Amino acid sequence: MEERDALLVPHASAVEALHGIEVDYTMVRPKGRSMLRPYEIIWVVGVISLIVFLHVTAQCFIMWPYYQHTRSFTFAQYLGATIPHHCLACYLYLTYYVCLNADAGGVPNGWAPVLVSQHDETKAPSEHRRYCHKCDAFKPPRSHHCRVCRRCVLRMDHHCPWIGNCVGHGTYAPFLRFVTAVCLTVSYHLGMLILRVTDYWNEDGYFIRPSNTVVVLLVLNLLFAIPVFGMVGFLTLYHYYLLAVNMTSIESWETDRVSRQIRRGQIPYAAFPFDVGVWRNIASILGHNVVWWAWPWQRPPKDGLSYAVSLKDPDAQYFWPPRDPRARPTKGFSDASDEDALYDSGSSDDEIDAPEERMLQHAS
Ligand SMILES: [Zn+2]
Ligand SMILES: [Zn+2]
Secondary structure (H helix, E strand, O other): OOHHHHHHHHHHHHHHHHHOOOOOHHHOOOOOOOOOOHHHHHHHHHHHHHHHHHHHHHHHHHHHHHHHOEOOOOHHHHHHHHHHHHHHHHHHHHHHHHHHHOOOOEOOOOOOOOOOOOOOOOOOHHHHOOEEOOOOEEOOOOOEEEOOOOEEEOOOOEEEOOOOEEEOOOOHHHHHHHHHHHHHHHHHHHHHHHHHHHHHHOOOOOEOOOOHHHHHHHHHHHHHHHHHHHHHHHHHHHHHHHHHHOOOHHHHHHHHHHHHHHHOOOOOOOOOOOOOOHHHHHHHHHOOOHHHOOOOOOOOOOOOOOOOOOOOOHHHHHHOOOOOOOOOOOOOOOOOOHHHOOOOOOOOHHHHHHHHHHHHHHHO
């Protein structure tokens, strides 16, 4: 049995114990990611075209003619200016490729929550069993059903059309590396082009007036690169904050809803359980060794099915988010008794899918 399956089998065993059914261990592997849809292909081709356009035009049609026509610009200076740009662009291509191909993480067949402590008698079993009726399966902590991927995704953050993939347990680190690479590459790109423009007024320089093609491409580069830098920069800072507090975008919506309902006295106080300190929060996504944080293929250290919590009760992960009193009870299993009716703990699928998920899809 492979190492990955060995991690999943205990959960399948829990299903056997809970429901008295036999689990087919050959079916324990989670459902993989689906193929890109036609409109997703258009998004992805658009992103790749933009990156290649900025990279190639800046190098071949702006910097190279600049070097050729500027006697005060030595070859060493030219290499010093362009090689870091190539390196950053290559890292950007690589991180984007990993984002496209990585699996965000599906729920293994037969997975069920396994509570460590049974001391809280006040909570009904249904309260910690988040259930997805679309997948007809239990939902691990922090997972949500993605309508685009048509499956539950572990530690789902949002579905990102720009990378044609869900940002979840297996893709959050690649997503962070990608947006970081975009910020670094575009800021270097802008710095390089701005120096090129300001050199026009360099009294010690000597160069021939740029051609119309160069001027047009220079303007187009600035027109594309500045908004990209602004938008992706803002998104990156927001996700650095979420990384530091170990929160997904969906959970940031949930905590807003929970705080509001606590203030109104609609639900009892409940702390967000997954913030275990900045270092552990970051390490849970990027790994414990800083040297490997930027490595494109570095996998998250855990399986995404259970999480460390800041509270004394390790089962707190199954009780987050607190159930929304406005949410309608979801239907139980056809073979479950009324007492064993299963609910989403907190936000129902419908709530996550709309309008929040739609907004998150467009925000990324
Ligand atoms: Zn689902
Ligand atoms: Zn998705």
